[in-house]
Amino acid sequence: MPREAVADTHPLDEVLRSDRLPHIWCPGCGLGTVLGCFARAMLASGIPLDRQVVVSGIGCTGRAAGYLNVDGFHTTHGRAIPFATGLVIANPELVVTVFSGDGDLVAIGGNHLIHAARRNVDLNVICVNNFNYGMTGGQLGPTTPQGAITTTSPYGFHEDPFNLPRLLAACGAVFVARWTCLHVRQLEATMLRALRKRGFRFIEVLAPCPVGFGRPNDLGEGIDEMWFYRRQADYDPRAALEMLALSMRKDSKILCGVFVDTERPTYMDRYREHVLRKVQGGGPHEA
Numbered sequence: 467m468p469r470e471a472v473a474d475t476h477p478l479d480e481v482l483r484s485d486r487l488p489h490i491w492c493p494g495c496g497l498g499t500v501l502g503c504f505a506r507a508m509l510a511s512g513i514p515l516d517r518q519v520v521v522s523g524i525g526c527t528g529r530a531a532g533y534l535n536v537d538g539f540h541t542t543h544g545r546a547i548p549f550a551t552g553l554v555i556a557n558p559e560l561v562v563t564v565f566s567g568d569g570d571l572v573a574i575g576g577n578h579l580i581h582a583a584r585r586n587v588d589l590n591v592i593c594v595n596n597f598n599y600g601m602t603g604g605q606l607g608p609t610t611p612q613g614a615i616t617t618t619s620p621y622g623f624h625e626d627p628f629n630l631p632r633l634l635a636a637c638g639a640v641f642v643a644r645w646t647c648l649h650v651r652q653l654e655a656t657m658l659r660a661l662r663k664r665g666f667r668f669i670e671v672l673a674p675c676p677v678g679f680g681r682p683n684d685l686g687e688g689i690d691e692m693w694f695y696r697r698q699a700d701y702d703p704r705a706a707l708e709m710l711a712l713s714m715r716k717d718s719k720i721l722c723g724v725f726v727d728t729e730r731p732t733y734m735d736r737y738r739e740h741v742l743r744k745v746q747g748g749g750p751h752e753a
């Protein structure tokens with residue numbers, strides 16, 4: 467009698483909370499692919515899992531923290547960055563990743579995002595960008611492309627969206643990258659680099675949300691958006707930040723890659739070297 471081909475183990479058993487499965491994400495959603503890349507990067511980093519922490523905000527992407535077998539926090543809307551900042555300041559030995567969506571991080575959380583980058587807080591930030599608020603019904607958000615149809619822009623969105631890699635680079639992030647969730651190998655390798663680096667690291671991942679964004683904008687199902695990325699995405703290691711405009715039009719390229727990889731003192735480096743030295747040296751008024 468043929469034996470059933472069922473494996474007892476999975477390579478990600480150590481890092482996934484399989485007791486939380488099945489997950490809530492829709493068929494064709496890109497979030498599972500991005501989570502898989504991150505889970506593999508976490509293992510490949512060699513950083514003990516009890517030193518890794520994941521913080522999420524609200525929305526479909528915000529569920530990611532709950533599926534990973536490390537200390538994880540599902541925080542209030544827009545507050546993943548300040549929560550994570552508190553963690554890493556309290557215990558700088560932790561490697562803290564904020565894993566959240568465009569609406570949570572860049573709309574209500576936008577102010578926290580830009581100031582954490584300016585301060586170079588030691589955080590790894592993964593922003594899954596699907597151009598809308600998927601969980602709450604497909605409303606427009608700060609990254610919705612101009613002209614896009616959403617439930618709150620039925621005649622087409624008329625504003626200019628944020629360009630996240632340019633925004634974060636301008637704020638001072640020391641590592642800035644963009645991939646789509648079609649680029650699993652590149653994305654995993656980039657996540658690994660980011661995990662091993664210090665300072666404010668930012669990775670934008672473009673991912674299908676067929677329910678909220680793909681269907682109303684003629685991108686179709688998740689697999690159709692993957693084909694779109696295959697046709698439109700381009701890797702250019704010499705691409706300048708000025709070239710990173712992001713449109714979902716069929717006549718426009720989507721540039722991917724690592725655009726910033728530099729070093730500067732982190733928030734805690736500055737705090738230790740400047741503030742503590744001043745205080746220990748006689749108080750804040752000492753010249």
Ligand code: SF4
Pocket residue numbers: 490491492494495496497526527596600601674675676677678
């Ligand atoms: S609503 Fe969109 S982002 Fe949310 S799980 Fe479904 S496809 Fe994914």
